Amino acid sequence: xxxxxxxxxxxxxxxxxxxxxxxxxxALIGLFVFFYNLNYEYADFAITLYGIRMFGAxxxxxxxxxxxxxxxxxxTDQLLFTSPLSISKIIWGKYLAVVTIYAIVMAxxxxxxxxLSKYGAVNFKGDYAAILAFFLLxxxxxxxxxxxxxxxxxxxxxxxxxLIVILFTVFSSTIAGFLPTDNKTAWLFFALIFMILTLxxxxxxxxMTVTLLFCSISEIVLAVLYLIKPTIYxxxxxxxxDWFSVISRFDNFMYGIFDVSAIVYYISISLLFVFLTMQVIxxxxxx
Amino acid sequence: xIEVKDLVKRYGNHLAVDHxxxxxxxxxxxxxxxxxxxxxxxxxxxxxxxxxxxxxxxVIDGHDMYEEPELAKKNIGYLPELPPVYPDxxxxxxxxxxxxxxxxxxxxxxxxxxxxxxxxQITDVADxxxxxxxxxxxxxxxxxxxxxxxxxxxxxxxxxxxxxxMQIIEIRDLIKELAKKHTVILSSHILSEVSVVCDKVMIxxxxxxxxxDTPDQLSKHLRKTEGVELYLxxxxxxxxxxxxxxxxxxxxxxxxxxxxxxxxxxxxxAENVEIRDRLFYLLAEAKCPxxxxxxxxxxxxxxxxxxxxxxxxxxxxxxxxxxxxDGQKDGMDKKQRKDGQEEENKEKEEVDKAEVKENKxxxxxxxxxxxxx
Numbered sequence: 001x002x003x004x005x006x007x008x009x010x011x012x013x014x015x016x017x018x019x020x021x022x023x024x025x026x027a028l029i030g031l032f033v034f035f036y037n038l039n040y041e042y043a044d045f046a047i048t049l050y051g052i053r054m055f056g057a058x059x060x061x062x063x064x065x066x067x068x069x070x071x072x073x074x075x076t077d078q079l080l081f082t083s084p085l086s087i088s089k090i091i092w093g094k095y096l097a098v099v100t101i102y103a104i105v106m107a108x109x110x111x112x113x114x115x116l117s118k119y120g121a122v123n124f125k126g127d128y129a130a131i132l133a134f135f136l137l138x139x140x141x142x143x144x145x146x147x148x149x150x151x152x153x154x155x156x157x158x159x160x161x162x163l164i165v166i167l168f169t170v171f172s173s174t175i176a177g178f179l180p181t182d183n184k185t186a187w188l189f190f191a192l193i194f195m196i197l198t199l200x201x202x203x204x205x206x207x208m209t210v211t212l213l214f215c216s217i218s219e220i221v222l223a224v225l226y227l228i229k230p231t232i233y234x235x236x237x238x239x240x241x242d243w244f245s246v247i248s249r250f251d252n253f254m255y256g257i258f259d260v261s262a263i264v265y266y267i268s269i270s271l272l273f274v275f276l277t278m279q280v281i282x283x284x285x286x287x
Numbered sequence: 288x289i290e291v292k293d294l295v296k297r298y299g300n301h302l303a304v305d306h307x308x309x310x311x312x313x314x315x316x317x318x319x320x321x322x323x324x325x326x327x328x329x330x331x332x333x334x335x336x337x338x339x340x341x342x343x344x345x346v347i348d349g350h351d352m353y354e355e356p357e358l359a360k361k362n363i364g365y366l367p368e369l370p371p372v373y374p375d376x377x378x379x380x381x382x383x384x385x386x387x388x389x390x391x392x393x394x395x396x397x398x399x400x401x402x403x404x405x406x407x408q409i410t411d412v413a414d415x416x417x418x419x420x421x422x423x424x425x426x427x428x429x430x431x432x433x434x435x436x437x438x439x440x441x442x443x444x445x446x447x448x449x450x451x452x453m454q455i456i457e458i459r460d461l462i463k464e465l466a467k468k469h470t471v472i473l474s475s476h477i478l479s480e481v482s483v484v485c486d487k488v489m490i491x492x493x494x495x496x497x498x499x500d501t502p503d504q505l506s507k508h509l510r511k512t513e514g515v516e517l518y519l520x521x522x523x524x525x526x527x528x529x530x531x532x533x534x535x536x537x538x539x540x541x542x543x544x545x546x547x548x549x550x551x552x553x554x555x556x557a558e559n560v561e562i563r564d565r566l567f568y569l570l571a572e573a574k575c576p577x578x579x580x581x582x583x584x585x586x587x588x589x590x591x592x593x594x595x596x597x598x599x600x601x602x603x604x605x606x607x608x609x610x611x612x613d614g615q616k617d618g619m620d621k622k623q624r625k626d627g628q629e630e631e632n633k634e635k636e637e638v639d640k641a642e643v644k645e646n647k648x649x650x651x652x653x654x655x656x657x658x659x660x
Binding site: 002003004006007010011014015074075076077078079080081082083084085086206285286 | 299332335336337338339356357358360361363365367368369371372373374375376380384385387388389390432
């Protein structure tokens with residue numbers, strides 16, 4: 001694991017990518033510190049982090065896009081997966097490398113509350129809790145980015161999809177807020193979601209029987225639920241979209257509340273996607 | 288050392304590897320031979336644990352590839368079709384990384400890398416970035432990577448593809464040298480390579496084992512094996528019949544007459560029969576001078592073609608002969624002759640296909656190589 005970790009770290013700092021990521025991220029934080037803390041004279045660094053939360057969509061793909069896509073393209077995955085290292089060690093090595101690079105950014109940003117404290121009262125606990133939460137939020141996005149990178153040979157494709165997925169998690173609750181909340185729309189909404197899922201399954205498995213089975217079962221269950229107990233759909237769209245709303249869980253930290261459930265949520269998302277990445281690679285070996 | 292039992296790989300409905308069973312002893316060099324798409328690379332990818340088999344088992348040095356993958360993989364060094372190198376690393380960094388993931392103890396690492404570089408003759412490019420190396424050097428770095436850690440088994444997928452003749456000879460020598468200490472499996476569609484390097488050859492076609500034997504013994508598996516090629520002048524029909532009626536002669540083939548009146552005659556015999564002396568006396572008696580005499584036995588190329596394209600080639604060869612004969616018959620109209628020629632061309636194309644494919648894959652290798660830069 002250490003060998004993979006070292007190699008990834010080296011490759012980030014031998015090429016421009018690692019520097020670009022760190023520099024852009026720090027520049028962005030600096031800019032928002034200037035806006036919020038210096039210009040508008042907010043005392044909380046947490047607000048600055050809240051302000052830049054959606055720019056992650058553009059920054060995280062920079063370091064995750066090449067993580068596995070490049071190995072797939074250069075066929076160097078053949079070296080890694082025929083070596084005596086287990087798949088989980090390889091993936092963890094890679095994941096920890098990107099997390100480390102991101103940790104450098106967060107470590108540097110720890111300086112800001114100290115600097116701000118020179119000019120007034122600063123809520124250190126709140127600020128550092130927010131930095132921790134923001135770090136874990138990023139870890140979740142990095143895991144998602146790695147997962148997407150594992151599925152393709154093209155870095156550009158991985159980057160674009162990661163960007164879209166992160167933007168989706170940013171805006172999902174906002175979009176859901178605009179949708180009508182009555183039962184019928186909710187039912188139609190889920191019916192549509194499962195249709196799209198069916199399509200994805202067909203593209204991935206190319207198996208008509210499984211696809212049709214999945215489609216018919218899911219649609220029938222949705223319809224039966226609607227007929228038997230329509231109240232189950234009350235506000236369900238918003239509820240479901242909240243599951244994916246990685247960002248909205250950061251809100252509490254802005255108000256200075258230490259939200260344990262958010263921390264647990266971020267860690268579980270990270271673990272889930274690291275695990276899914278391993279499954280993608282295992283699946284490819286079997287097909 | 289390596290035991291493979293009933294290995295099957297299925298991609299959807301396509302059967303890439305069809306119940307392969309073989310064993311390789313310690314210190315042996317086994318050659319996989321087969322046309323493109325025969326399942327060589329798939330088999331090797333399974334042997335090294337890169338992809339998994341649909342059915343069957345692979346045991347390497349007593350460790351099952353699917354039950355104890357880490358122990359089994361520890362005994363293998365693998366050079367895939369494209370050398371798995373990182374373009375942005377120097378050769379030394381790369382080999383050091385490979386040594387790390389192969390769990391080479393830190394104390395031995397430095398010496399091992401130096402030794403491996405010496406053996407593959409890449410010491411002089413040790414500190415250059417891999418993306419700046421030529422295809423030949425990249426291939427050698429790939430080979431060096433397979434040797435790092437001195438695994439018991441070294442698996443090489445088409446190790447000489449894309450190299451120039453000089454480099455091919457060097458790599459072959461290196462493989463021969465490796466064979467002294469390691470068990471080597473290599474694949475190739477170049478027959479001479481296999482016959483030079485390997486102790487045992489497995490010919491695979493469409494995922495199936497066609498034949499396995501030592502290179503010298505492969506010709507045993509053929510129908511027509513030997514013959515004598517004669518260059519004769521003014522040979523009559525009667526004499527040809529006489530030749531055909533000699534003891535042990537199976538049949539006689541004649542070629543075209545050139546402008547000096549010299550005709551090529553091939554006398555096919557059963558295996559291990561010497562008829563050259565009798566031919567000489569017979570022809571001398573008939574006052575028919577011999578301009579040249581050669582013993583022909585089937586080359587590995589012929590064996591390969593015959594075994595892998597078995598039905599297709601022998602049929603087309605017969606058709607071609609027929610077409611030529613028909614063409615020579617008197618009173619045949621032009622249209623028919625044209626048909627015959629067309630058929631002949633088609634057959635030629637079929638035979639040439641294999642070669643074309645070879646070239647294509649080489650080009651591909653070159654392209655992806657170019658894109659590295």
